[in-house]
Amino acid sequence: MVGRRLKAGDRHRLYEAAVQTPEVEVELLGRAYQERFGAPALSLREDFCGTALLAKTWVESDDDRIAWGIDLDPEVLAYGRRHHIGPLDEDESDRIELRAADARTRSERTFDVITAGNFSWALFDDDALGEYLTSAHDCLEDRGLLALEIFGGADLRRPLVHEHPKDGFDYLWEQVSYDEETRRLEASIHFRLADGTMVRDAFRYSFEVRDWNETRALVTAAGFSVVELWVERDGGGFARKSEEPAAAAWSGYVMAFTR
Numbered sequence: 001m002v003g004r005r006l007k008a009g010d011r012h013r014l015y016e017a018a019v020q021t022p023e024v025e026v027e028l029l030g031r032a033y034q035e036r037f038g039a040p041a042l043s044l045r046e047d048f049c050g051t052a053l054l055a056k057t058w059v060e061s062d063d064d065r066i067a068w069g070i071d072l073d074p075e076v077l078a079y080g081r082r083h084h085i086g087p088l089d090e091d092e093s094d095r096i097e098l099r100a101a102d103a104r105t106r107s108e109r110t111f112d113v114i115t116a117g118n119f120s121w122a123l124f125d126d127d128a129l130g131e132y133l134t135s136a137h138d139c140l141e142d143r144g145l146l147a148l149e150i151f152g153g154a155d156l157r158r159p160l161v162h163e164h165p166k167d168g169f170d171y172l173w174e175q176v177s178y179d180e181e182t183r184r185l186e187a188s189i190h191f192r193l194a195d196g197t198m199v200r201d202a203f204r205y206s207f208e209v210r211d212w213n214e215t216r217a218l219v220t221a222a223g224f225s226v227v228e229l230w231v232e233r234d235g236g237g238f239a240r241k242s243e244e245p246a247a248a249a250w251s252g253y254v255m256a257f258t259r
C-alpha cells in the first residue's frame with residue numbers, strides 16, 4: 001500500500017484507515033439528535049478534527065448540512081483541505097470550513113451538534129476540560145447535542161500493545177505508561193507497512209483517564225440538562241447505560257443534550 005519512503009501525509013492516511021469510520025458516526029450523531037429533538041441535525045462542529053474526515057462526510061450526507069472542523073495543528077488541516085475539501089464539488093465545499101484554533105475558543109456561530117472523536121477531549125486536564133465543555137455548551141443551538149467519544153475500563157489504566165491487521169498494513173496501539181496519581185495515560189500509534197517497515201510514534205497522546213461518574217459530573221456542571229452514556233455493543237450499535245460497564249475495555253459516546 002504505502003512504499004518504503006513515506007510522504008508527509010501518509011501517516012494521516014494510515015490513521016484514517018486504522019481508526020475512523022465517518023459514515024457510522026454521521027449516522028449515529030444524526031440519529032441521536034433526531035431521537036431527542038424530533039428534527040434533523042443540520043450543522044456540525046467537529047472539534048479536534050484532524051483531517052476533518054467526519055466534517056467532510058457530514059456535508060456529503062445531506063445538501064442542507066454544513067460543517068466546521070477545528071484543530072490546533074495547521075499541518076493536519078492542510079492535509080484535510082488538500083485531500084478531502086479540494087475534491088468536493090463547489091456546493092459541498094461551500095458548506096464546510098476548517099479553522100486552526102483551540103477547541104475551547106468560542107466560535108462566532110452556533111451548531112446543532114458538536115463532537116470530539118477518539119477521546120480527544122481527554123487530552124485536557126480538569127480545568128481545561130471544564131472550559132471546553134462550557135464553551136461548547138455556549139456554542140450549541142438551544143436544541144443542541146455534544147457528543148464525546150469515550151473509552152473506559154481497567155485495560156486503559158495499564159501498559160499494553162494491541163495489534164490490528166488492516167488492509168495493507170498493521171495498526172499498533174501502544175499504551176506506553178499509566179500514572180495512577182495523575183491518571184495520565186501516555187499512548188502512541190505505530191504502523192507496520194506491507195514491506196515490514198515500522199512507522200513508530202506516528203502519533204503520540206497524553207490522556208487523562210476519568211471514570212464515567214466524574215465525566216458525567218463535569219459535563220453536567222457545564223450546563224447540559226441530559227447526559228447519557230451510549231456504549232458500543234460487540235456486534236455493532238449502541239446501548240444506553242446508567243453505569244459504566246464492568247468490561248476491561250469498552251468504548252462509546254457521552255451524549256450531552258442542552259435540553
Ligand SMILES: C[S@@+](CC[C@H](N)C(=O)[O-])C[C@H]1O[C@@H](n2cnc3c(N)ncnc32)[C@H](O)[C@@H]1O
Nearest residue numbers: 048049050071072073076101102103117118120
Ligand atoms: C486524536 S486526534 C483526533 C483526530 C480525529 N478527529 C479522530 O476523531 O480520530 C487529536 C487532534 O486534536 C488536535 N488537538 C489537540 N489539542 C487541541 C486543542 N486544544 N484544540 C484543538 N485541537 C487540538 C491535534 O492537533 C490532533 O489533530
